[in-house]
Amino acid sequence: MIDLRSDTVTKPSKEMLEAMMSAQVGDDVFGEDATIIELQDYAANLFGKEAALFCPSGTMTNQIAIKAHTQPGDELLCDVNSHIYNYEGGGIAFNSGVQAKLIQGNEGKLTAQQIENNINGDYDWLTKTSLVSLENTVNRAGGTYYTCSEIEPITKLCKEKKLKLHLDGARIFNALEETKENPKSVGELFDSVSICLSKGLGAPVGSLLLGDKEYIKKSKRIRKAFGGGMRQAGFIAAAGLYALKNNITRLKEDHVKAKELEKVLKNLPYIESVLPVYTNIIIFNLKEGKFTGETFEKTLAQNNFKIAAFGKQTIRMVTHLDYDDTQHQQAIDILKKLA
Numbered sequence: 001m002i003d004l005r006s007d008t009v010t011k012p013s014k015e016m017l018e019a020m021m022s023a024q025v026g027d028d029v030f031g032e033d034a035t036i037i038e039l040q041d042y043a044a045n046l047f048g049k050e051a052a053l054f055c056p057s058g059t060m061t062n063q064i065a066i067k068a069h070t071q072p073g074d075e076l077l078c079d080v081n082s083h084i085y086n087y088e089g090g091g092i093a094f095n096s097g098v099q100a101k102l103i104q105g106n107e108g109k110l111t112a113q114q115i116e117n118n119i120n121g122d123y124d125w126l127t128k129t130s131l132v133s134l135e136n137t138v139n140r141a142g143g144t145y146y147t148c149s150e151i152e153p154i155t156k157l158c159k160e161k162k163l164k165l166h167l168d169g170a171r172i173f174n175a176l177e178e179t180k181e182n183p184k185s186v187g188e189l190f191d192s193v194s195i196c197l198s199k200g201l202g203a204p205v206g207s208l209l210l211g212d213k214e215y216i217k218k219s220k221r222i223r224k225a226f227g228g229g230m231r232q233a234g235f236i237a238a239a240g241l242y243a244l245k246n247n248i249t250r251l252k253e254d255h256v257k258a259k260e261l262e263k264v265l266k267n268l269p270y271i272e273s274v275l276p277v278y279t280n281i282i283i284f285n286l287k288e289g290k291f292t293g294e295t296f297e298k299t300l301a302q303n304n305f306k307i308a309a310f311g312k313q314t315i316r317m318v319t320h321l322d323y324d325d326t327q328h329q330q331a332i333d334i335l336k337k338l339a
């Protein structure tokens with residue numbers, strides 16, 4: 001079975017399972033889980049942040065981040081494609097009583113100028129702009145990424161305007177693989193950073209929110225109120241530690257395969273267009289007539305190949321560490337056979 005619906009479909013390897021089985025654990029609500037403490041310290045240190053908080057999902061780390069940076073009635077600024085707006089169940093309004101002002105960026109990326117144009121003035125009839133959230137890589141825009149030099153003017157603007165700056169870095173390591181930048185140079189540009197362990201890094205569960213000590217202390221209280229305080233979760237934290245230590249350097253393989261799929265798709269008669277592939281996400285449009293997103297999904301499923309329809313004529317595929325060379329060749333053969 002080939003499964004390119006998402007990079008979340010991976011299963012723990014034997015080595016990862018062994019690390020999980022031998023984890024030192026304790027009750028983390030009492031702060032007694034040695035493996036969670038180790039994971040939080042490791043991740044904070046990696047990004048040059050003071051502290052980190054282990055959570056069950058990236059949705060939770062993003063939602064806690066928003067809650068901790070804002071007051072009800074505030075407004076945050078983000079790109080129209082943002083995961084925090086599109087795929088978190090309306091959490092911005094539900095959890096924080098905050099509204100989002102959506103900006104149409106370029107391939108999911110915002111500039112300091114666009115952000116500045118959307119900051120409200122200090123009038124009591126205008127919504128208070130208090131937070132900016134960037135996503136790197138941008139999932140819904142096809143895995144595009146920011147370099148640090150593109151973010152620097154945004155950081156400067158946010159400091160000037162006293163806005164907090166959050167990074168949804170669910171796939172930040174995919175971005176860093178391409179920019180060859182250091183996680184610390186990303187960390188210093190943001191007030192808070194969310195990273196996912198269960199995407200390209202292949203852990204079964206888990207995300208981390210990074211920030212300064214005060215902020216993480218506040219976030220920990222919010223995590224508890226959201227029902228995210230966990231007990232002997234060191235078993236899953238061990239998978240996350242294993243992922244951070246072993247599965248970052250191989251991400252390039254996923255990018256190479258994604259590029260190869262892009263090349264194949266571009267030459268197929270039933271494909272209308274393929275968004276430029278930057279990392280491990282491939283988004284393409286089907287020509288009207290032969291397939292709809294739905295029938296394409298069904299046809300591939302009959303060939304033991306799972307993909308996700310992303311819209312009426314739009315398909316998304318994501319490469320990951322359980323998608324090996326043999327599957328890659330099979331996938332290419334199936335795609336060509338349908339022509």
Ligand SMILES: *Cc1c(COP(=O)(O)O)cnc(C)c1O
Nearest residue numbers: 057058059060083135139168170
């Ligand atoms: C997957 C993802 C998240 C978090 O999703 P969870 O499934 O809740 O872990 C956040 N942001 C982006 C861009 C993502 O792709």
